[in-house]
Amino acid sequence: MRASVVVFPGSNCDRDCATAVERSTGAKVDMVWHQDSELPEGTDLIVLPGGFSYGDYLRCGAMAAQSPIMQAVKAAGERGVAVVGVCNGFQILCEAGMLPGALLRNARLKYICKAVDLEIVNAQTRFTAGYVGRREARMTIGNGEGNFFADEQTLDRLEGEGQVVFRYKGENPNGSARNIAGIVNERGNVLGMMPHPDRAFEHELGSADGAILFQSVMASA
Amino acid sequence: MKAKVHVYLKPGVLDVQGKAIEGALHGLGWRDVSDVRVGKTIEFEVSGSDRAKAEAEAKAMAEKLLANTVIESFRVEVA
Numbered sequence: 272m273r274a275s276v277v278v279f280p281g282s283n284c285d286r287d288c289a290t291a292v293e294r295s296t297g298a299k300v301d302m303v304w305h306q307d308s309e310l311p312e313g314t315d316l317i318v319l320p321g322g323f324s325y326g327d328y329l330r331c332g333a334m335a336a337q338s339p340i341m342q343a344v345k346a347a348g349e350r351g352v353a354v355v356g357v358c359n360g361f362q363i364l365c366e367a368g369m370l371p372g373a374l375l376r377n378a379r380l381k382y383i384c385k386a387v388d389l390e391i392v393n394a395q396t397r398f399t400a401g402y403v404g405r406r407e408a409r410m411t412i413g414n415g416e417g418n419f420f421a422d423e424q425t426l427d428r429l430e431g432e433g434q435v436v437f438r439y440k441g442e443n444p445n446g447s448a449r450n451i452a453g454i455v456n457e458r459g460n461v462l463g464m465m466p467h468p469d470r471a472f473e474h475e476l477g478s479a480d481g482a483i484l485f486q487s488v489m490a491s492a
Numbered sequence: 493m494k495a496k497v498h499v500y501l502k503p504g505v506l507d508v509q510g511k512a513i514e515g516a517l518h519g520l521g522w523r524d525v526s527d528v529r530v531g532k533t534i535e536f537e538v539s540g541s542d543r544a545k546a547e548a549e550a551k552a553m554a555e556k557l558l559a560n561t562v563i564e565s566f567r568v569e570v571a
Binding site for chain 2: 329330333334337365366371372373375376377378379380418420421446
């Protein structure tokens, strides 16, 4: 099994993502520079990591979304290859039009860094099938622009079509519409989430729930 | 020619920076102020002298990169 972690200038969770995928699944991970025009052959999973690509200049993920490698990522997504965008990666997927909506500045302006309990809303996606009967997962968030926004029509459609994958349980940390923490595209192969599965892949980190996500999607490849 | 693209959050999209600034203005005594919105202006030089063409290109740049049309609207100005 192979995975690609895309590295943009300013990405800082790329190495954590690589370690998380390797240790959770045993997959061989390639680090792919954003200026490359192709992904390694046989990539089963593409990860867009967290961080501050392009310093969050213009808008978070706006310029990263136009990187040369994104043509290949979009094409792979269209072929059904699994793509996970974490935090800045989620922002990049929205800016690239691979997921609907946008991530705004947190509602109370503060950068929030803490553990969150997530409700697994759709346990049938490629990313969540591995949770087997569990309705909750625990991961951490660390972001200043994690406030998910979409118009009412889009939100209704996301909920109606089972595209909401994770919701924040208890207090909404950032004002995200309908407490949404993660969504998939219509086809179910592209996941964007603000919480970090790459920081929850072994018990010493406080939670191994992120490992389950990576194992789940690799099993579905 | 100088082109300016003014980008603002669409009405109905929460502008937390605007709210923070509104609070600060109220604190300074300007209590009649409401609905503060913060936008940005991206300006640049375009070579050539075809104004209509420059406007069309600035609009295309705004749609593609300078504005996120999910949450922002924009206005183009070419001098």
